[in-house]
Amino acid sequence: MLAFLVRRLGWMAVTLWAVSLATFFIISLPPGDYVSTLQANAEERGEIMGPAEVAALRDRYGLGQSFFAQYWKWITNIVFHGDFGQAFAWNMRPVSDLIWDRVGLSFFLSVATMLLIWAIAWPIGIYSAVRQYSPGDYAATFFGFIGMAVPEFMLALVLMWVGMRWFGQSPGGLFSPEYQDAAWNLGKVLDAASHLWLPILIIAVSGTAGAIRIIRANLLDELYKPYVVAARAKGLPEWKLLLKYPVRTSMSPFFSTVGWLLPGLISGETIISIVMNLPTTGPLMLGGVLNQDMYLVGSFILILSTLTVIGTLISDLALAWWDPRIRHSYEGG
Amino acid sequence: MSTRAAPILEIEDLHTCFELDDGTVRAVSGVDLTIGRGEVLAVVGESGCGKSVMARSVLRLIDKPGRITGGSIRVHDADRVVDMVTAPGPELRSVRGRKVAMVFQEPIASMSPMHTLGNQIGESLVLHGRATKAEARTRVVDLLRRVGIAAPERRADEYPFQMSGGMLQRAMIAMALSCGPDLLIADEPTTALDVTTQAQILDLLRELQRDTGMAVMLITHDLGVAAQMADRIAVMYLGSVVETGTTDTVLRSPRHPYTRALLRSVPKLGSGGRERLRPVRGMVPGPYARPPGCPFHPRCEEFMAGRCDSTVPGRVPAPLPAPAAGTDGTVSCLRYEDVRDDEGKAAS
Amino acid sequence: MVTTTVERTVDEADDAPVVGGQASPWRLVWRRFRKHRLALAGAVVVLFAYFVVAFAEILAPGSPSAVDEKHTYAPPQIVKVDLSWDDGLRLYANGYTTKRDPETFEQIHTVDPGKRIPVTFFAKGDAYKMWGVIPWDRHLFASADPDQKVYFLGTDRAGRDVFSRIIHGARVSLSIGLVGVAVSFVLGLLFGGISGYFGGTPDLAIQRVIEFLMSIPTLPLWLSLSAAVPDQWGPLARYFAITTILSVIGWTGLARVVRGRFFSLREEDFVTAARLDGCGRGRIIFRHMVPSMSSHVIASLTMAVPGMILGETAMSFLGLGLQSPAVSWGVLLQEAQNIRTVETAPWLLIPGVAVFVTVLAMNFVGDGLRDSADPYK
Secondary structure, three states, rough: OOHHHHHHHHHHHHHHHHHHHHHHHOOOOOOOHHHHHHHHHHHHOOOOHHHHHHHHHHHOOOOOOOHHHHHHHHHHHHHHOOOEEEHOOOOOOEHHHHHHHHHHHHHHHHHHHHHHHHHHHHHHHHHHHHHHOOHHHHHHHHHHHHHHHHHHHHHHHHHHHHHHHHHHHOOOOOHHHHHHOOOHHHHHHHHHHHHHHHHHHHHHHHHHHHHHHHHHHHHHHOOOOHHHHHHHOOOOOHHHHHHHHHHHHHHHHHHHHHHHHHHHHHHHHHHHHHHHHOOHHHHHHHHHHHOHHHHHHHHHHHHHHHHHHHHHHHHHHHHHHHHHHHHHHHOOO | OOHHHHEEEEEEEEEEEEOOEEEEEEEEEEEEEEEEEOEEEEEEOOOHHHHHHHHHOOOOOOOEEEEEEEEEEEEEOOOOOOOOOOOHHHHHHHOOOOOOEEOOOOOOOOOOOOOHHHHHHHHHHOOOOOOHHHHHHHHHHHHHOOOOOOOHHHHHOOOOOHHOOHHHHHHHHHHHHOOOOEEEEEEOEEEEEHHHHHHHHHHHHHHHHHHOOOEEEEEEEOOHHHHHHOOOEEEOOOEEEEEEEEEHHHOOOOHHHHHHHHHOOOOOOOOOOOOOOOOOOOOOOOOOOOOOOOOHHHOOOOOOOOOOOOOOOOOOOEEEEOOOOOEEEEEEOOHHHHHHHHHHHHHO | OHHHHHHHHHHHOOOOOOOOOOOOOHHHHHHHHHHHHHHHHHHHHHHHHHHHHHHHHOOOOOOOOOOOOOOOOOOOOOOOEEOEEEOOOOEEEOOOEEEOOOOOOOOOEEEEEEEEEEEEEEEEEEEEEOOOEEEEEEEEEEEEOOOOOOOOEEEEOOOOOOHHHHHHHHHHHHHHHHHHHHHHHHHHHHHHHHHHOOOHHHHHHHHHHHHHHHOOOOHHHHHHHHHHOOOOOHHHHHHHHHHEEEEEHHHHHHHHHHHHHHHHOOOHHHHHHHHHHHOOOOHHHHHOOOOOHHHHHHHHHHHHHHHHHHHHHHHHHHHOOOOOOOOOOOHHHHHOOOOHHHHHOOHHHHHHHHHHHHHHHHHHHHHHHHHHHHOOO
């Protein structure tokens, strides 16, 4: 097990390295370098950057050097100094200042959505598989298709519009105006919660639809296997049989795909936050992309990917804990 | 067997069908069978004759799209008779595992890969109130030792994928025996195993049967296995029983043409190996194309045109071969019905 | 292989009755597919959508780029039937009355039941070139009066006809899925095939790359990649750039399917038999393995198209995909990005309905294909 863990962590380090390299490659793709974009922007505002300032910045990011030298500068600053660079659209504030609380909310939204998806998808998926081709199964399948076909932002727009038009709700944002600058108290928490349930629900829709399909298919694969019949022959009541044997086995493939659920949720969260104006990574990142504020964008991709890679690791460990076959194969070598 | 023991299981006119896309497959159509207490009955027949479906129907283990469409399956409990076809859930479950237990063909697939052996074997003990959770483990270890598994304490905590097929089949048998059933249904218990292991498992089954006095219904396509194990044999063809009788009678002097054909297709020990083996003529007909009249008539060497292809034979007591008089078991063949009809006419 | 069905349902390995397998695989696929009512309905919708794509110029009542400053944010005009039967059956739509909001000075158009604009089939309207070649000016169904347009689904901020734009937008939105899937298909088949057929080290390497690509959140990746597409690129170049970006992620899923099929097929007896018969590697792959997984691959491809359409829609919606003057459903939805705009002109969300219906129909088709893909299961 320990050997497995070490190997797995080693692999994770390699993945992270590859992610960082790819990220840096992506952020260096747009034409022109960061400092010249910065200069152009400053000129638009009628400011002139002094040659000394420009030179300092060029040196700071290692511009003019080779790709790998620039990458090295970028990544070492992040790893050793927690310095992600500066965001020029935000008055040259350090990127790290801007993103951490937003990453927190992003991650909170994604995890909350994931929990909601499980809470809804498991009972429905199990029901759907056990009562295959029943009206309930058809209803669940139909809902699943609808959930997968609606673009998330459409759903958000329609629901916001309905809320505004018929319920007089304030659209979007994390807080109502009266709590915007208030200190944290119960009222503010409740207010935030009242703004968050709708986005969580919206992001969960497509994920739930997909999860129901997967759970149903996985369970159908197990439901008619000989070991289930053998267990039934022992005289177990149906529901006990179901939960102990096929459901338990069918959770294994589910666990192994949990890691991939996370990127999807983060994508959903990004676009929903943009539409609903939530202070998560989404709107900031979109702004960064539109302004070619590449260090900001790069930092986001890096952090979100890192979180996903960690999520995959956790799901692998959870799978090993859950499935003796996997555990055994790890122990074996 | 002249004096029959009290029956433990009586199957009467059992029908099990599978509703498939292309039509209905009548896997079991009109099976009648009786097993007495402590008796070993082998059900033999070619692949696809419905013997496994029949065995599963006894515990009502038929999955969709299959369905028992008629007949009765009476299990004799201490003070009551349970009809497995109509029994409500709780009653059904009290018979499963406790009165009637089952061993399946593929030991590896029939065990959950996610649970330890101890967990799976001890389950029925706790379920049927034979042991508390705490006692279960000791009983499991005893059971594993009883079926000849070495180091049972260690094995009880292992998972199925850590064991060989033969060992798992022993464990399956331990699982089936845990509640001391009156009837054990063994559905091709040795098909998936290699020859040496097969013999060991059969020996174990025979030994356990003698010790516990339980009845055994052994489903097999192997006449050799049937000869070795059974007190009586039932021969199935296309979902019905065509002949029953004591092992000796059925194997030495078969009455039904199908049984005769089947026996000609297997080598006899000590026959000098000079005799040519003859497979049963023709092919088993497709599942949707059930022949009219006697289901065996297209392949039968004693086919009577105009009779066998239109009249469905009933079950009649099967006569013993020439020197002996009287009957042993039953046979479903118009040749014997004719004999009886003639006798009836002569008597009147 | 043939006995698999009955084996599963009868639940026994060797006692299963054998179904006579006379029908060819594709017939079996079709037979099973036909039973999926939703899949059939989906197929009809998808075929209709591509029909619209082919004849967009005729089917649209007007040009997608014609600007009408006098009618910005005009609400939809519903086609009505004149039941007075004065001189035959007549179709008409009500005209607009325009007021100016006294505070904001915005024009507000309301449908005025008092005004009637006749509507007719094959009406003369904006001139166009069919498929860029044949010049014509007839439109299937439009206002009979070239000076007074009718907007069945309203207009946008510049007074452009939403209905015509949806029809023309289908061209880009529906083709981007196909082109993207074609690119993914080549990549997925290539890498999945290598991975699945050879196994070992190539498989390991490709699997790692796929895992790596899958671990990056899609949307942020799309966003940052599209930032790298230069602004000055023309619509066509941008179109292909976006398609490529979508395919970068899209191929991984297909590669996994192909790999999985290769792995299971490698173990099949008929492949072993072919190998023992002395078939070359190429012949085994293309004569034996590829045909028996083509139905699976086609099903996966059909399932991948809607994902691409949604991807394009999301990217264009955020202003990072295609941009005006290109017309796609995502570009149209970009108009509805602001909730205030949605409030004044909710009909701007209608392109989303087009996305929804198409994607739903494609998912039905894909699901039906996947279910019928393995005729023996």
